[in-house]
Amino acid sequence: xxxxxxxxxSKRFGGLHAVARLDMExxxxxxxxxxxxxxAGKTTVFNLLSGFLVLDAGDIVLDGHxxxxxxxxxxxxxxxxxxxxxxxxxxxxxxxxxxRVGALARCPRAPEALARAREVVxxxxxxxRERVAAGALTLADRKRLELAxxxxxxxxxxxxxxVMAGLNPTEIETIIQLIRAIHASGVSILLIEHNMRAxxxxxxxxxxxxxxxxxxxxxxxxxxxHPKVVEAYLGEEYVRAAPA
Amino acid sequence: xxxxxxxxxxxxxVYSLMAVGLTLIFGVMxxxxxxxxxxxxxxxxxxxxxxxxxxxxxxxxxxxxxxALFALGFxxxxxxxxxxxxxxxxxxxxxxxxxxLVLENVALVAFGPEPTRVRSPLxxxxxxxxxxxxxxxRLVTFLVAVALTTALWAFLxxxxxxxxxxxxxxxxxxxxxxxxxxxxxxAVAFGVGAACVGAAGALVSPILPFQPPTGLSLSVASFNxxxxxxxxxxxxxxxxxxxxxxxESLGAVFLKPSLKxxxxxxxLIVILLIRPAGLFGRRSA
Amino acid sequence: MKWVLVAGVLALLAxxxxxxxxxxxxxxxxxxxxxxxxxxxxxxxxxxxxxxxHAAFVGVGGYTATMLSIELGLTPWVGMLIxxxxxxxxxxxxxxxxxxxxxxxxxxxxxxxxxxxxxxVAVSNIDALGGPLGxxxxxxxxPRQFQFQDGRVYYYIALALMLVAxxxxxxxxxxxxxIYLAAIRxxxxxAEALGVNAFKYKMLAMVVSSFxxxxxxxFYAFYLFSLxxxxxxxxxxxxxxxxxxxxxxxxxxxxxxxxxxxxxxLAEISRLYLGQGGLHGAHLIAYGVLLIGVVLFLPEGAYPRxxxxxxxxxxxxx
Numbered sequence: 083x084x085x086x087x088x089x090x091x092s093k094r095f096g097g098l099h100a101v102a103r104l105d106m107e108x109x110x111x112x113x114x115x116x117x118x119x120x121x122a123g124k125t126t127v128f129n130l131l132s133g134f135l136v137l138d139a140g141d142i143v144l145d146g147h148x149x150x151x152x153x154x155x156x157x158x159x160x161x162x163x164x165x166x167x168x169x170x171x172x173x174x175x176x177x178x179x180x181x182r183v184g185a186l187a188r189c190p191r192a193p194e195a196l197a198r199a200r201e202v203v204x205x206x207x208x209x210x211r212e213r214v215a216a217g218a219l220t221l222a223d224r225k226r227l228e229l230a231x232x233x234x235x236x237x238x239x240x241x242x243x244x245v246m247a248g249l250n251p252t253e254i255e256t257i258i259q260l261i262r263a264i265h266a267s268g269v270s271i272l273l274i275e276h277n278m279r280a281x282x283x284x285x286x287x288x289x290x291x292x293x294x295x296x297x298x299x300x301x302x303x304x305x306x307x308h309p310k311v312v313e314a315y316l317g318e319e320y321v322r323a324a325p326a
Numbered sequence: 327x328x329x330x331x332x333x334x335x336x337x338x339x340v341y342s343l344m345a346v347g348l349t350l351i352f353g354v355m356x357x358x359x360x361x362x363x364x365x366x367x368x369x370x371x372x373x374x375x376x377x378x379x380x381x382x383x384x385x386x387x388x389x390x391x392x393x394a395l396f397a398l399g400f401x402x403x404x405x406x407x408x409x410x411x412x413x414x415x416x417x418x419x420x421x422x423x424x425x426x427l428v429l430e431n432v433a434l435v436a437f438g439p440e441p442t443r444v445r446s447p448l449x450x451x452x453x454x455x456x457x458x459x460x461x462x463x464r465l466v467t468f469l470v471a472v473a474l475t476t477a478l479w480a481f482l483x484x485x486x487x488x489x490x491x492x493x494x495x496x497x498x499x500x501x502x503x504x505x506x507x508x509x510x511x512x513a514v515a516f517g518v519g520a521a522c523v524g525a526a527g528a529l530v531s532p533i534l535p536f537q538p539p540t541g542l543s544l545s546v547a548s549f550n551x552x553x554x555x556x557x558x559x560x561x562x563x564x565x566x567x568x569x570x571x572x573x574e575s576l577g578a579v580f581l582k583p584s585l586k587x588x589x590x591x592x593x594l595i596v597i598l599l600i601r602p603a604g605l606f607g608r609r610s611a
Numbered sequence: 612m613k614w615v616l617v618a619g620v621l622a623l624l625a626x627x628x629x630x631x632x633x634x635x636x637x638x639x640x641x642x643x644x645x646x647x648x649x650x651x652x653x654x655x656x657x658x659x660x661x662x663x664x665h666a667a668f669v670g671v672g673g674y675t676a677t678m679l680s681i682e683l684g685l686t687p688w689v690g691m692l693i694x695x696x697x698x699x700x701x702x703x704x705x706x707x708x709x710x711x712x713x714x715x716x717x718x719x720x721x722x723x724x725x726x727x728x729x730x731x732v733a734v735s736n737i738d739a740l741g742g743p744l745g746x747x748x749x750x751x752x753x754p755r756q757f758q759f760q761d762g763r764v765y766y767y768i769a770l771a772l773m774l775v776a777x778x779x780x781x782x783x784x785x786x787x788x789x790i791y792l793a794a795i796r797x798x799x800x801x802a803e804a805l806g807v808n809a810f811k812y813k814m815l816a817m818v819v820s821s822f823x824x825x826x827x828x829x830f831y832a833f834y835l836f837s838l839x840x841x842x843x844x845x846x847x848x849x850x851x852x853x854x855x856x857x858x859x860x861x862x863x864x865x866x867x868x869x870x871x872x873x874x875x876x877l878a879e880i881s882r883l884y885l886g887q888g889g890l891h892g893a894h895l896i897a898y899g900v901l902l903i904g905v906v907l908f909l910p911e912g913a914y915p916r917x918x919x920x921x922x923x924x925x926x927x928x929x
Contacts, residue, residue, distance in 0.1 A: 155803050
């Protein structure tokens with residue numbers, strides 16, 4: 083059963099086709115990886131799905147509702163939450179207060195939202211730091227905060243934008259476990275990642291973008307050796323030289 | 327009506343100079359100088375003092391006024407604005423509002439609330455140029471303003487310091503990396519921006535009656551022009567200055583004088599709503 | 612902390628018994644500007660939308676109630692509410708234009724100033740509204756006409772207004788409304804991604820703030836028995852409105868009140884000692900210097916700094 087169906091997505095900036103007639107589907111409970119070289123249009127896709135950019139053409143259906151033209155806050159309330167590539171915590175609020183903002187999307191009353199926020203904060207492992215001001219956190223903790231905040235809105239689909247960027251290997255391991263746990267709890271996930279190891283480890287299926295178009299799709303193992311993918315990342319010469 | 331057009335265009339030279347100063351400050355530092363109009367009023371009062379105490383005609387003293395305002399701008403940037411470069415925008419707005427308050431009210435206390443004008447022999451001279459009267463004062467003002475704007479352009483595009491300023495405006499981090507003393511560059515840029523209105527103030531002091539509250543209307547006029555022309559665009563500020571002056575001049579032909587302010591503010595609102603990027607603008611505030 | 616506040620309110624209620632009539636006037640001003648500052652605080656502090664044209668709402672409120680009283684004999688008690696509603700309408704218009712068209716920061720400030728100045732010039736030019744000389748209210752001492760022989764009544768009304776505004780801010784602060792405003796202030800886009808309808812909440816804040824400010828306009832008019840467009844719509848009043856919360860702490864509950872208690876006496880003293888007439892500008896110089904000082908050294912305002920100092924003194928951790 084499809085949770086998200088995107089058909090014919092197109093977005094141009096001046097003369098540049100950032101995204102061109104893209105089709106994409108995410109099944110309920112799936113973890114889909116979105117990869118591609120820099121400038122392929124991945125974050126643009128996120129911005130289109132989450133309502134931060136207006137589609138030039140195409141349709142997006144989330145859980146049966148068309149969400150084209152809806153503002154970000156409405157899309158969030160319909161069950162699609164996102165994180166940002168460069169984290170955007172509310173710096174003067176504490177970890178708990180940050181997550182409470184997200185929780186209010188599910189629990190309109192402040193005390194209940196606070197309780198829900200506390201749970202989510204504990205789930206991502208930030209419990210001991212719940213009273214710390216967000217501006218004072220390390221990068222790894224900020225990423226976890228960003229995750230927690232989005233999670234608190236109770237999404238059916240979570241968009242993760244390069245969560246691993248800037249983290250060291252240990253931190254990456256921790257985040258991978260966390261993402262697995264979130265997925266296991268029933269949240270469908272679409273993740274953009276440059277860290278190949280992480281993407282291969284986490285994704286059930288991968289879509290590869292290049293210059294705004296889908297050039298390949300399939301299970302991680304298939305994608306790793308797909309000639310078009312190698313070409314997109316490394317250039318034509320490497321396709322012939324690539325080991326099987 | 328042709329008279330209105332010519333008058334408007336000539337006055338536009340001053341508007342352009344004012345606007346170029348404001349847009350330079352914004353373009354380099356992303357700081358909106360809310361005290362811009364009040365600084366210009368200080369240029370006017372300085373010209374007044376020089377004229378009445380030292381007998382120097384404003385058309386001669388405008389360079390001195392420019393230099394004095396340069397110093398003021400440099401000090402304001404170095405001493406105040408510099409400390410809050412990383413602070414949220416509201417802080418910067420409040421800071422410049424504070425500076426504007428101080429400047430306007432010190433002028434009020436020092437010079438009183440009555441409107442003043444500077445006497446200059448040129449002020450009453452007129453010429454016939456074809457079918458229109460031309461105020462010699464306005465003509466000279468226009469020519470000097472254009473000359474100054476050209477000099478500024480030459481400074482920014484032909485000298486090393488000017489290029490450094492533009493580089494810092496485009497890419498602060500990059501400028502830092504190559505060793506630019508960015509703080510000094512900022513201070514110079516602010517100083518130059520202030521010098522523009524120092525000169526502009528001196529140049530109009532015989533034409534425009536002024537009092538301390540005039541600062542606000544001048545600031546609004548500057549914002550109007552810079553927003554139309556595009557924040558950060560020098561060409562936009564220059565062209566915008568001529569356009570807005572023209573519009574106001576034509577407006578004055580058809581409207582009651584006391585409604586002139588109404589017109590300016592309404593224009594500002596319309597511009598804010600439809601053109602925040604401006605005609606030539608590349609960046610947003 | 613709660614007990615300190617309760618004690619404070621009780622003390623303020625009892626104060627008129629011991630105050631001289633001059634001190635009474637001072638407190639009336641403290642409460643009144645505290646009230647206006649708190650009303651501004653809702654949109655300027657909590658929502659972070661800097662408005663430098665709030666005097667427009669005072670003017671609309673004041674002129675509405677006064678005209679209704681003069682022309683229709685309508686009691687200002689009702690006129691006050693109507694004035695508030697009209698002020699809220701203006702606030703909604705400004706808010707709609709500003710927020711729908713994405714005017715932030717400096718652009719929004721300009722918009723608010725432009726509207727206030729348009730109101731000022733427009734009213735100055737309308738003879739039916741008294742023109743540049745304004746309107747005068749004849750003294751009747753009739754409570755039904757919002758006039759009282761006893762200064763103490765004004766004291767209690769001003770205090771009540773300040774408390775109403777503060778309670779409103781408190782109610783907002785602890786609910787979703789206030790939390791969402793804080794999120795919008797910190798990072799509007801991030802808030803939107805979390806389901807916050809930024810436009811709706813900013814509009815709400817603007818409407819509440821302008822309504823309350825409009826109420827203040829009536830008090831101002833009937834306390835001073837006169838209204839002039841330059842005073843009621845002018846920038847100096849807008850500055851008076853915003854400086855107290857900014858110095859005291861924008862976005863905090865007690866900031867505007869603390870700010871008023873600090874600045875109002877200072878302003879009065881400077882008015883006394885620096886003479887009349889053109890020297891009216893002198894206290895504005897002090898305001899300008901204060902604004903600069905606060906931005907440079909005390910950006911969150913006096914109240915948060917004070918609270919931290921007190922917490923440290925009593926050995927608590929935050």
